Amino acid sequence: MSSSTPAGPLDGITVLDLTAMLSGPFATMVLGDLGARIIKVESSDGDMVRPSARLPGNDDPKSYGGYFQSINRNKESIVVDLKSAEGKDIIRKLVAQADIVVENFRAGVMDRLDLSYEQLSEIKPDLVYGCIRGFGDARTGRSPYADWPAFDVVAQAMGGIMGITGPSEQEPMKIGAGIGDTVPSLFLATGVLAALHRARSTGESQFVDVGMYDSVLAVCERIVYQHSYFGENPGPEGSSHPLLCPFGLFPTTDGHVAIACPRDHFWAILAEEMGQPDLADDPRFKTNEARVKHREATQEIVGEWTSRQSKKQIMDRLGGRIPLGPVNRAADIFADPHVAARKMLTSVEQPGADGRKVQIVDTPIHVLETPGGIRSRGPLLGEHTDRVLSEIGYDPDEITELHAAGVIA
Structure with missing residues (x-):
């Protein structure tokens, strides 16, 4: 410089x-x-x-x-x-x-x-x-x-x-x-x-x-309106979201992936890739609101599919099509081309x-x-x-x- x-x-x-x-x-x-x-x-x-x-x-x-x-x-x-x-x-x-x-x-x-x-x-x-x-x-x-x-x-x-x-x-x-x-x-x-x-x-x-x-x-602003609007006292939610579904972590053969498909067109893409396209029109799963009501069933369907594949397989099939990403640890971050392209690690x-x-x-x-x-x-x-x-x-x-x-x- x-x-x-x-x-x-x-x-x-x-x-x-x-x-x-x-x-x-x-x-x-x-x-x-x-x-x-x-x-x-x-x-x-x-x-x-x-x-x-x-x-x-x-x-x-x-x-x-x-x-x-x-x-x-x-x-x-x-x-x-x-x-x-x-x-x-x-x-x-x-x-x-x-x-x-x-x-x-x-x-x-x-x-x-x-x-x-x-x-x-x-x-x-x-x-x-x-x-x-x-x-x-x-x-x-x-x-x-x-x-x-x-x-x-x-x-x-x-x-x-x-x-x-x-x-x-x-x-x-x-x-x-x-x-x-x-x-x-x-x-x-x-x-x-x-x-x-x-x-x-x-x-x-x-x-x-x-x-x-x-x-x-x-940064916990959501718990305030949940309590003020609805009288709720939110507790631990694991990796899911109380208002969005599917939205969280799902198991793979070599770790976990984060998948977020609250928008219905993303859900339709995921359903197609899972080999269950009918889920996009099923009244229990068609909308985000419906999936939130049937959260346990939704997460079970997605988790059963992801658990049979590696993180890379899922990323290769769905990367860029729906919001998702692997759960990275430090070694994964060091090897990620995104981190290099964005110059996020510097030698000193x-x-x-x-x-x-x-x-x-x-x-x-x-x-x-x-x-x-x-x-x-x-x-x-x-x-x-x-x-x-x-x-x-x-x-x-x-x-x-x-x-x-x-x-x-």
Whole structure:
């Protein structure tokens, strides 16, 4: 990429990233993939996920594992002691030149550090300040759980998604991906960009608050209208859908396929391929509403047919004709030509791995003229401290003194 080529549509935007773990870093990752400059502020211990998922044999204490690499690409790392007066001054100077600040501390932490939204927006009147908390921030509505800590599994449980996931009422199930963290991240990324648009037109600061519980609830919108409209209290549905049929997973000789034929013309194609064309006109199965009423029989018919074939056989016969797809695991995804065509896996350098490169997921947001994506590996702890401080006015002697005092690293 030449120096004149934009890094992405957010090229020129600077984000001060005071986040750790998954929810906050995932949000700033999205902004970084779109071209924003992300300056990640860490303590001397670093983001606690740095050691997670290291390559076997990689004992380099300066290195990091897959967890950190995957969601902290395109970022610069500086180490600052936020409890020191000098460290707080560094943050304030960085804020003065930033467009967006993002943090995911527990409620009140930034206030106690004298780095609250109100204090930082005095420094930068058009600052956009975004935060993710388990149960939101009191500024936008104080939850009775406001001071509770939260992780992905807690948000999944309380937000309603585990209540409708699993094989039965007795077995609610956590979704494998950390959607209790990543869904709030996506909402926050959207929110801070909307707020930035507003801040730039008005010159006024904006506070953007996303709760993990709230975000999971938002993507479970169906259970709300089901309860409000019909008095239902939805429970686990297995892999089916309460309003659409057939719609779910069906067994094959080598795994499972997802088939979704709620539209009647798709059902007619499937019925023909199953060798039972009369099902398209059978009153019990002709319409989606009828099939929902006869869900068990519909699923049994489809499942009996799929169970006698492999995933590939089904895909060869019906691919492109009805909505369907195989249940992929990681190895299947690596081999899928779609993933290669869409450039969804990118190789990056892995420090401490003797030159070996690893693959991580690239951005799914494809912008034709300014595409963005992965530009650099995750940063070593404090890798960019000196350079960033020199950019905001610290001379070499001052930087040396701050190092000696333990304020930076």
